[in-house]
Amino acid sequence: MDELNLIQKIAVMALPLVFAIVLHEVAHGWVADKLGDRTARDMGRLTLNPISHIDLFGTVIMPIMLMVMNAPVFGYAKPVPINPYNFKDPKRGMALSSLAGPATNVLMALVFAFVLRILLPALQGILPASLWSWFGSPVALMCFYGVIINVFLAVLNLIPIPPLDGSRIVHWVLPDKQAAAYYR
Template sequence: MDFAHIIRQIAITAVPILIAIILHEVAHGFVAYKLGDPTAKMLGRLTLNPIAHIDMFGTIIMPLLLFVVTNGQFVFGYAKPVPINPHNFKNPRRDMAISAAGGPATNILLAILSVLVLKYAMIPASAFVSEDIVVKVIKPLVMMLTASVTINVILASFNLMPILPLDGGRVLMGFLPERQANAIGRLEPFGMIIILILVMTGMAGYIIMPLVKLFLGLIDMI
C-alpha cells in the first residue's frame, strides 16, 4: 500500500468533500427557510462554518475508511442533517420535497461550477504562467476541481435514490398520492438497513451509476 499516494489523494479530496457535504446540508436549510421554516436558521445551521455541520463519523471517519478500503475509487460522506420542521410549511409534502431536492441540486451546480473553472480558468491560465507555478499551484487545483466534479455527482446521485431517509425518498413522497406516500413513509425506520443492504450487495450501483453517467454526460456538454 502506497501511503504517500493515499495521503496525497486525501489532501486533494478532503476540501471538495467538505464543501460538497456542507453546502448540501446548508441548501436544505436555506430552501426550507425560503419556504417558511426558520428552524435551521434559528439553530445556526445556515452557516458555512464547517464546525456547525461536521459529523465525526459521517464527515471524517467514513470517508477516510472508504478511501483506504477502495484505494481512492469510492468516497462518500455526510454532514449532520439540517433540522426541518414541516409544520412550518404551507404545503408540507410539496415543500419537504422541494427542500430535499435542494441538496442534490446544489451538488450538481457545484460540479458544473468546477467544470467551468477548470475549462475557462485553470487550463487556460496554465499557458501563461511559469512551469513552477503550474506544478505547485495549477496542477493541485486542477486535481481538486476534477475530484469535486466526481464527488458532487456521486453525492447527488446517491442521495437521489428513492429510499427514505435519502433525499430521493422525500422527493418521491412529494409526487405520490397521499396513500402511497404514507405507505413509503412507514418504511423509513428500515431505510438505512435497506440502503446498507443495497450498497453491500452492489445493487445500489444499478440505481446510482445510470444517474452518475447521465449527470457526467450532461456536464461534459458544457
C-alpha cells in the first residue's frame, strides 16, 4: 500500500472502516434491544446511518493520522448507550451485548475474506481487463483492508481492560466478589 497516495488510501480504507465501526456499535444496541434494553432504539442509535455513530476524533481524525504514519488503521464510533438495569439479568445482558460487537467484526472479516478469495477471482475471469483494473483492484483492496480492520477491531475489543468489550465479558464470567475486585 506504500505506492498509494493518501487520497487513494482513504478511498480504499474508509468504507470498510465505517462499516466495521458502525455495525459493531449497532450490534451492541441490537442485542441489548433483544434482551430488553430499548435505550439505543429510543435514542435513534439502531441505525446504519454513519452520521449517528461518527465520533470526530475516533472515526475521522485518528484513522487519517494512522494512515499518514503507515500504522494499522482502526477507529471507533460513539458508544451505543446501554442501560444494564433494563435487562432481566444485568451481568448476562451486558456480556452478550458486549460480545455482539466483536462477533460482528469477526463475521464481517469472514464476509470480506469470502469476497476477496471466492467472488473476486471469479469476476476477474469474466470481466474485461480494462474494467477489472478500474473496478476489481480497488474492490480487492477494500476487501483486504476489510479483513484486516475487522480482525484487528475484534481482537482489540476482546482485551479485558475497561472500557473495552472484553472487560464486560470478564465481568459476567467472574463471581460477583471477584468482578468487583476486577473493576477496582
